[in-house]
Amino acid sequence: MKASERDAIVSWQMNSIAERKLPQAGAGVEQADWLSDALGLMLGEYSAQSLTSRLYHGLRDWVQTGRLVCGQRLPSSRQLAKELGLGRNTVLAAFDQLLAEGFLVTRHGSGTFVADLPFPQTTTELAASPIQVEGAGALHLSARGTALLAFCHAQQEQRPTFVPGVPALDRFPHDHWQRLVRRHQQRMPQDWLAYQVQGGVPALREALADYLQLSRSVRCRPEQILIVQGAQQGFELIVRLLSDPGDEVWIEEPGYPGAQACFSAAGLGMTPVPVDDEGMNVEAVARPQSPKLIYVTPSHQYPSGVTMTLARRLALLEAAERHGAWVIEDDYDSEFRYEQRPIAALQGLVDDARVIYVGTFSKVMYPGLRLGYVVLPELLVEPFRRANARLHREGQYGVQSALAEFIARGHFSRHIRRMRDCYRHRQALLRRALAPAVARGLMLSEGHAGMHLVAWLHDAELERQLVQRGAEQGISLSLLSSYYLTAPSRPGLVLGYAGTPEAELESAGQWLTQAWCQLGPN
C-alpha cells in the first residue's frame, strides 16, 4: 500500500468513525481486515510519531478501551506488516513493547493475544477526551487543603500598577547580574550540580553574615545562616520543626497572607494580635493558650507600615521567653527606609533571644530569583539543614555564588541605595498625585519606609466601589480587609508603588484621586 492509498483509507475511515460505522471488536483473527484498516487510521492519527510508536499507541489504546478484547488473537506480525504496508521490524518493535508492558501475551506456537487483564471498560473514544473542568473541585480536597485555599486567592496576571511587594524590575541591573551569574555558572565545581547538603554556598553565607551584621545588626556566624528558596520555604521549615498541629501561632492583625497560608497548612491555630501605632501589641492578647510561634514584621509592619517601638520589641521578646515560643522575624523590606538608617533587627536586640530571622532576596533583588535565608540559633542549625536538604533539597549553587560576589563587592548595597532613592521618589510622586484627595480627607499611612502605602477609607462600601472601578481600568487595588483574619477595624487600600514606573504611577494616582473625589465622603 502506497502512502497515497493509505491516506485515502485513513480519510475514508475518519468518515467511518464520524458516522460510527467502524466494525465492532471481538470476533477474532478473521476480522483482521477491519483491524488493519482501523490501524491504518491510527497511523494517521498519531502522525507526529514514528510508525512503530503509532502502531504501539494504536494497539494499546484499543486494548485499554476494550476495542480489542481480552484473549483476542492478533494477526501475525508478518500479516499485519503486509496489510499496513509497513516493514515487519516496525510491527515487531511495537509488538515487543506491548509484550514487555504486558498488554499482549504470546502462546508458544499459536500466536499473539490480548492479555487477559481486567481493564476497566470505558466508552471513551480512542483519543483521550478532555475531562470536565471546574465545578465541585473542592470536594476532592482534604480539610486542610480546603482551609489552605482560603488563603490562596485567585491571582490574575496583573499589570503591576499598585501591586504591593514587587520591586522596580525596570531598574534592576539585569545585564550586569546575568554576566555575573554566567561567570559563576561556568566555573563552578561540578559537584554543585548534584544534591547539596551544605546549607547554601559558604561564600554567600559569609557575605550575608557581614551584610546582616553591618546593616541589620543581626548577630550571627555564617554557619547559622541557611539558604532557602524564598522566605516561604523558611516559614515551612519553622512550622514543621517547631510546632505541631493544634499549636497556636500569634500573628499580626492585619498581617501577611503568605505566612497565614503556611500556618494554616501546618494545622496551627492562629491568634490575631492587634497592631497599633507602635506595632504588634502582645499585651492585648486575651487568650490563655501559650503560643508556640509568634510571627512579626517589626521593621515595617506588613501591611500597615508601622515600625515596632523598642518597648514593644522588648515586651515581645519577654512574652516569647515566658511562653517558650519562637519569634519569626520576617524582615522583608527593611532596607528601604527614607529618613534614617534601617531600624535594627529584633534578632540582635538581646542575647540568646528566641528569634529566627527570615530574610528574602525577592524585594532587594527580584522575586523570580527564589532565594531567601533563615538565621538560626546554633542549636537549630543542624536539624534545619537536614530537614531542608530532605524536604526541599538545595540548589542553584551557581546563582548563589554569583550573589555572594554581588554582595561582597558592594553591588548589592549600591543597588539597594539606588532603589531607596527610586522608591522615595516614586512614593513622593504618588503622594503628589493623591494630594487633592488627601486635602479632601483621604488618609495615607506614614511613608518613611517600604514599598507601599495604605490609604485608609471611611467605609467598606467605598472600598468595594473603588476596587470595582479599578478593575474596569485594569488597575488592581489590594483590599486592606484581605489582610485581616477578623473583621477589619477600618477599610483601606494597599498601594504598592515600588514596582510601578513613574508615568504609570502618576496616572494611576490621578485616577485614584479622581475616583475618590467622586465617590468619597463629601
Add this chain to the structure above:
Amino acid sequence: MKASERDAIVSWQMNSIAERKLPQAGAGVEQADWLSDALGLMLGEYSAQSLTSRLYHGLRDWVQTGRLVCGQRLPSSRQLAKELGLGRNTVLAAFDQLLAEGFLVTRHGSGTFVADLPFPQTTTELAASPIQVEGAGALHLSARGTALLAFCHAQQEQRPTFVPGVPALDRFPHDHWQRLVRRHQQRMPQDWLAYQVQGGVPALREALADYLQLSRSVRCRPEQILIVQGAQQGFELIVRLLSDPGDEVWIEEPGYPGAQACFSAAGLGMTPVPVDDEGMNVEAVARPQSPKLIYVTPSHQYPSGVTMTLARRLALLEAAERHGAWVIEDDYDSEFRYEQRPIAALQGLVDDARVIYVGTFSKVMYPGLRLGYVVLPELLVEPFRRANARLHREGQYGVQSALAEFIARGHFSRHIRRMRDCYRHRQALLRRALAPAVARGLMLSEGHAGMHLVAWLHDAELERQLVQRGAEQGISLSLLSSYYLTAPSRPGLVLGYAGTPEAELESAGQWLTQAWCQLGPN
C-alpha cells in the same frame, strides 16, 4: 586626638578589658571619662565599619548589656565628639539612630538619656559570644519535627562513588545549556522577574506535554502540568491538598526516604506495602483503613529496581478507585531503560485514573536545577496552581524557558539517549568488576533500567562490615535497610553507578569485590 594616639588608647584599653579593670557603669555624666575611653576602644573593635556605625553599635551594645543603665545621662554630642576626636555630625548621626530606635531618649533642655526599658540584664561580653552547639537540640523540636528528622539522616559531603540518584554530571552538556539559559535570561519579559502565578512557563508545559505523551504515554494537555521546584515540592502540594493528618498513605517497602519524610511531616500514617518481583502488591495489605494516597514508582521501583507488571498496575488502579485514594506516580528515572522503550506510565493506562504523575529534571538534567512537574487531573489544576503560588512561589522563568527550547529542539531527547548509552556502559563495567564476587554467590538485581543496582547480601553483619570498610576507603555504601520502615527481609547495598566516572567505578567495583570475597560467606 590623632589616629596614632587613639590607637595607643585602644590598645591600652584592650588590656584593661582583658584585666577587667574597665570602670563599672552607673555613675552618670561625671564618668564621661571612662565612657569616652571605652568608646574609643569600641571604635577600634568595629573597625570594619564607618565611625558612625561603630559608635552606634558600641552605645547600643552597652545599653543592651547593662553597661549603660536605664535613665543614665549621656555626655552631650559636642562633648563626646571632642573626647573621641570625631566630627560632631558623626556623633549626632549615631545618636539620631539610637533615638529613632528607642535606645536613647531626649528630655528637653536636660540632655540625652538611656531609655527606661526592661532590657534583660545579661553578663555577656561586648561582642556576641558564640552559643553552645549540639547536645539536647531535639528537645527544642516539635513532635512532628522530631519524627521528620528520623527520615533526614546526616548526609556527608560525599564523593559520588556509588551514591544513588546522581546522574553523570561529567557528561552534561554544560556549555551548551548555559548558552541557552543566558540567551533566554537576556530576552525574557521583565514580568518574569516578578511573582508568577501561571503554573510555569507555557512553552515548557507545551514541550513537556508532547514529550510525556510520546515517550511516557502520559495523557495530558499542557494546562494540566504544574511546574514545581523539584519532585519533593510536588509531593508537598499533594499531601497538603489531598490528605489530612492521621490519614493513611500506602508506600512501597522498601521505598524512597524523600517521600517518606514528606508523608511524615504531613502527619500521615504510613502503611508499608511489600514489593516483590512484580512490584508493589496491594493485595498484600491487611489493614482495614482505606488509604488517602498511594505512593508508587512503577517504572523502576526505588530502590529494588523492579518494574511493576501490568496486572499489578491494574490491581493498583482498581484499589485506588475502590478506596477513593489518589495514586502518586513518581516516575523519577524511567527514561533510562536499556532493553526496550521505556515502560509506559501508569497515568495514561486507563481513562480518568486517580493518578497524579510526578516527574523531575534532577535525573535527566541535574539535581541542582531544582525543576520538576506534576501532571494533574483537570479538577485539581486550579487548586494546585493557587496553593503552589502561595505556599512555594513560582520562579526561574528564564531557566524554564531555556528548558522548553532544550526539549522542543530535541537536545533533551538526544541527551537522554547519550546518557542511556553511558549508563548502560557504566552498569556493564560495574557488573564486570563485580563478576568474581557474583561467581562466588553475590546476588545483583536485574539491570535493565535505571541508575543503580542492588547487591543483596546474606546477612546484616556483612552489610555492616562492608559499610565500615567502605567508609575507611571514602566509599559511601547505601544500606538497603535504610529504605525500609519495617525490619528488612534481606540486607543489601544500593550501588549507584550513573554518576561515577568509569575509572573510579571500576576501581570501586574491584574494591567491593575484594571486600566481599574476604568477608563473604565462603
